[in-house]
Amino acid sequence: MIDVSTALHILQSNTSVPAPAMLPLQEATGFTLAADVKAPRNMPAFRQSAMDGYAFDYAAWDKISPLQIASEVAAGATKVMSLLAGQAARIFTGAPMPEGADTVVMQEKTSVTDKQLHVLDTALQAGSNVRPIGSEIGADELALPAGTLLTPAATGLLAALGFTNVAVYPPPRVSIVVTGNELQTPGLPLAPGQVYESNSWSLRAALEPWRIKEVTVRHAPDDPQQIVAALAAALEEADILLVTGGVSVGDYDYVAQSLTACGVETLFHRIRQKPGKPLFAGRKEDKIVFGLPGNPSSVLTCFYEYVRPVIAWRMQHPGHDSSIRKLPLTHDHEKPPGLTHFLKARSDGQEVTLLTGQESYKLNTFALANCLVALDADRGQWKAGEEVAVHFIS
Numbered sequence: 001m002i003d004v005s006t007a008l009h010i011l012q013s014n015t016s017v018p019a020p021a022m023l024p025l026q027e028a029t030g031f032t033l034a035a036d037v038k039a040p041r042n043m044p045a046f047r048q049s050a051m052d053g054y055a056f057d058y059a060a061w062d063k064i065s066p067l068q069i070a071s072e073v074a075a076g077a078t079k080v081m082s083l084l085a086g087q088a089a090r091i092f093t094g095a096p097m098p099e100g101a102d103t104v105v106m107q108e109k110t111s112v113t114d115k116q117l118h119v120l121d122t123a124l125q126a127g128s129n130v131r132p133i134g135s136e137i138g139a140d141e142l143a144l145p146a147g148t149l150l151t152p153a154a155t156g157l158l159a160a161l162g163f164t165n166v167a168v169y170p171p172p173r174v175s176i177v178v179t180g181n182e183l184q185t186p187g188l189p190l191a192p193g194q195v196y197e198s199n200s201w202s203l204r205a206a207l208e209p210w211r212i213k214e215v216t217v218r219h220a221p222d223d224p225q226q227i228v229a230a231l232a233a234a235l236e237e238a239d240i241l242l243v244t245g246g247v248s249v250g251d252y253d254y255v256a257q258s259l260t261a262c263g264v265e266t267l268f269h270r271i272r273q274k275p276g277k278p279l280f281a282g283r284k285e286d287k288i289v290f291g292l293p294g295n296p297s298s299v300l301t302c303f304y305e306y307v308r309p310v311i312a313w314r315m316q317h318p319g320h321d322s323s324i325r326k327l328p329l330t331h332d333h334e335k336p337p338g339l340t341h342f343l344k345a346r347s348d349g350q351e352v353t354l355l356t357g358q359e360s361y362k363l364n365t366f367a368l369a370n371c372l373v374a375l376d377a378d379r380g381q382w383k384a385g386e387e388v389a390v391h392f393i394s
């Protein structure tokens with residue numbers, strides 16, 4: 001059995017980064033830029049007023065006399081007008097500055113009588129309230145470096161620069177295979193001995209924040225031939241395959257041998273951890289396969305601790321480690337030394353409380369958790385106030 005850090009190391013060294021894909025900008029938010037993006041033009045491309053007000057030539061103004069309002073320029077105006085000394089133009093936010101004007105006074109800081117403009121802004125300086133050409137980004141300058149996560153702001157910036165497609169690391173295609181004779185689809189009647197199938201639901205929900213939309217779900221009973229058939233079909237169409245159940249030592253646990261039969265090379269099977277000790281990981285070409293121990297809480301814990309990092313590495317998602325923080329425990333805690341424990345917990349960002357109901361068949365407290373606390377394998381006792389590793393999951 002290997003330890004948690006070795007398992008993560010093995011996964012990292014077996015995760016390959018896909019070739020970048022050009023995606024329509026609207027589909028690329030949440031993904032990471034695969035290439036530097038240079039500004040194709042100055043932004044702003046022309047001198048713009050930053051306020052609704054009046055534009056004029058500051059140097060030509062004697063600071064006392066009123067200016068004569070000679071013209072008007074609105075946003076979108078295509079003609080660039082010229083102003084003479086002593087003249088001002090009515091102007092609006094985003095409108096092109098007239099030739100001969102370098103300063104805008106806000107309309108609230110003026111008085112106008114008979115087309116005569118009195119400037120009342122004593123703090124006004126040459127260049128006030130004007131957005132110079134290229135003051136956001138100059139032509140050919142780096143707008144966003146490769147490795148930037150496309151936030152809504154980054155998406156907006158690329159649109160503002162005129163891009164409609166962008167090179168990103170594409171999300172993996174994910175296939176889920178749930179195994180078990182006892183599983184029934186929610187919504188259908190439950191026969192004696194059956195449980196509602198929930199693992200594919202929690203996994204699909206956990207994939208959603210990654211904007212992974214290509215997810216297929218198959219259900220295989222505990223029959224080696226049918227499991228092999230489902231796995232083979234899933235491997236055809238997936239970059240990451242998530243199998244749940246059937247990875248332990250029971251007589252009906254066929255998943256590891258079925259994956260081998262499908263040509264999956266075992267990376268590891270069993271980790272010194274609780275929950276999720278029977279976790280299986282394998283590889284076929286560039287595809288990573290997880291055999292997630294079927295208990296619903298183990299499935300999600302292993303998703304957050306192992307599948308999530310693989311997705312993040314694959315998608316070159318920056319700042320993945322920022323979901324891990326050290327925070328003090330609110331209460332004492334004891335566990336037997338030997339296994340790393342991942343405990344459902346809730347944190348307000350200042351401290352962290354372990355929840356009750358840690359058994360791996362229980363999702364009820366997981367549903368209230370916003371983090372998992374990782375407790376070292378070799379230790380057995382923690383005091384309130386002691387800092388522990390908190391892995392935020394939302």
Ligand SMILES: Nc1nc2c(c(=O)[nH]1)N[C@H]1C(S)=C(S)[C@@H](COP(=O)(O)OP(=O)(O)OC[C@H]3O[C@@H](n4cnc5c(N)ncnc54)[C@H](O)[C@@H]3O)O[C@H]1N2
Pocket residue numbers: 178179180182183195196197198199200244245246247248249250253275276277278292293294295296298360361
């Ligand atoms: N003798 C031993 N027995 C078990 C061991 C062990 O080391 N020795 N490990 C236990 C641990 S820990 C876990 S975790 C489970 C994992 O076993 P499997 O991966 O083989 O999972 P199953 O037996 O198929 O299912 C376990 C449990 O989860 C329920 N389940 C499974 N799939 C779903 C689903 N899609 N939706 C809802 N619930 C599901 C299933 O009904 C079982 O109750 O093995 C322990 N046993």
Ligand code: MOO
Pocket residue numbers: 273274275276277278293295297298360361
């Ligand atoms: O590894 Mo199991 O998850 O403890 O039930």
